[in-house]
Amino acid sequence: MMAATALAIARVRNLFAVAVLGGLYSFMMATVLVVLDAVDVAMTEAAVGAGISTVLLLGTLYLTRSEEAAPRRRAVLPLVVALITGGLLAYGTLGLPEFGSPDSVIHHHVVPRYLEQGPQETGVPNVVTAVLASYRGYDTLGETTVIFTAGVGVLALLRRRRRDSDEEGRR
Amino acid sequence: MRGHMVLRVIAKLLIPFVMLFALYVQFHGDLGPGGGFQAGVIVAAAVIFYALIFGLQATKRMVPEWLVETMVAAGVLLYAGVGMAGIALGGNYLDYFVLARDPVAGQHLGIFLVELGVFITVSGVMLAIFYTFAGRGRGPRSGP
Numbered sequence: 001m002m003a004a005t006a007l008a009i010a011r012v013r014n015l016f017a018v019a020v021l022g023g024l025y026s027f028m029m030a031t032v033l034v035v036l037d038a039v040d041v042a043m044t045e046a047a048v049g050a051g052i053s054t055v056l057l058l059g060t061l062y063l064t065r066s067e068e069a070a071p072r073r074r075a076v077l078p079l080v081v082a083l084i085t086g087g088l089l090a091y092g093t094l095g096l097p098e099f100g101s102p103d104s105v106i107h108h109h110v111v112p113r114y115l116e117q118g119p120q121e122t123g124v125p126n127v128v129t130a131v132l133a134s135y136r137g138y139d140t141l142g143e144t145t146v147i148f149t150a151g152v153g154v155l156a157l158l159r160r161r162r163r164d165s166d167e168e169g170r171r
Numbered sequence: 172m173r174g175h176m177v178l179r180v181i182a183k184l185l186i187p188f189v190m191l192f193a194l195y196v197q198f199h200g201d202l203g204p205g206g207g208f209q210a211g212v213i214v215a216a217a218v219i220f221y222a223l224i225f226g227l228q229a230t231k232r233m234v235p236e237w238l239v240e241t242m243v244a245a246g247v248l249l250y251a252g253v254g255m256a257g258i259a260l261g262g263n264y265l266d267y268f269v270l271a272r273d274p275v276a277g278q279h280l281g282i283f284l285v286e287l288g289v290f291i292t293v294s295g296v297m298l299a300i301f302y303t304f305a306g307r308g309r310g311p312r313s314g315p
Contacts, residue, residue: 040209043196047212054295055219059304129206129282137267137285141250144289151243151296159304162276 002028019057020140026050175224182224189217197290207289214290215297225307239298246292253284 004026009018026049033042114131132140197210220231254264267281 023304040206043209044212047209047216048297051216052212052219052301055223056301059301122189129286132206134306137254138264140285140289141254143249144247147296148243148247148292151292151299154300155240155243 002032015061016058019054019061022057023050023054027052178224179193182220186217186221187221189213191218197286207286211290211293211295212297214294215301218294218298219301222301222305228300231302234298236302239295239302242291242295243299244292246288246290246295248288249291250285250288253281253288257281 002025005021005028009021009025010020012021026045030042030046031047033039033045114135193210193213196213197207218230218234221233253267257267258264267278
């Protein structure tokens with residue numbers, strides 16, 4: 001079903017339909033993430049992917065035209081590049097350890113210590129929160145700064161343009 | 172959307188529960204899944220939902236623009252401030268053990284404050300982006 005939605009997104013020329021299909025795709029992705037026991041990520045995906053970004057896309061469509069421009073020539077080279085990249089990535093997954101295998105490398109570095117010492121050291125039963133906020137506090141600070149930068153960037157770009165247009169309107 | 176009775180009633184019914192769920196995700200993050208990012212996004216989604224149904228002007232009266240823009244910076248400042256407090260109390264940067272007498276309680280406090288910072292920034296940024304996008308095209312040059 002997700003593949004069908006992705007194909008539909010690529011085929012449909014009406015951008016309104018594409019935005020709605022994107023929301024649909026996000027909801028299915030959230031379901032997959034719930035099945036994979038990643039409820040945090042599923043919540044984020046449902047709220048951001050299906051909710052906020054769909055609204056933002058629709059808001060953008062309100063400002064632009066809602067039909068995709070037809071491509072001028074057939075896209076053979078991009079198709080070849082995409083196929084090669086996808087093939088290489090699929091080939092790369094063959095070298096990964098088996099899904100959920102306890103012997104894989106990432107489960108032997110700091111994970112045992114976090115899992116064993118985490119509840120005593122932080123008193124927080126949820127290991128994800130303990131790792132995110134305490135052990136990897138710097139990384140989370142960085143992530144927050146990234147979000148902050150994104151917000152400031154949007155404000156800086158779009159607000160100034162609005163003020164310019166106000167001035168033009170006054171002239 | 173003045174005439175859509177069903178949408179307006181359903182929205183009024185749902186939004187308080189969405190907000191409550193966001194608070195639950197925020198403050199229960201220590202025990203269950205969730206945390207600042209998820210809660211911030213859920214709150215922002217609830218406010219955007221309100222804006223879709225009741226209009227941008229009503230939403231800006233409820234959550235004014237200056238508040239949103241302050242939140243964008245305040246969250247990061249809170250997060251970094253917790254780190255600085257760790258230094259001031261004799262620990263390393265982002266060291267929560269020194270925040271309270273008991274190290275575990277300090278961890279609790281630190282994680283709580285840091286998650287709160289993430290929550291404030293995330294919801295602020297999401298709303299700021301939404302406001303700037305939704306507010307465009309309504310100026311003097313609007314129209315097709």
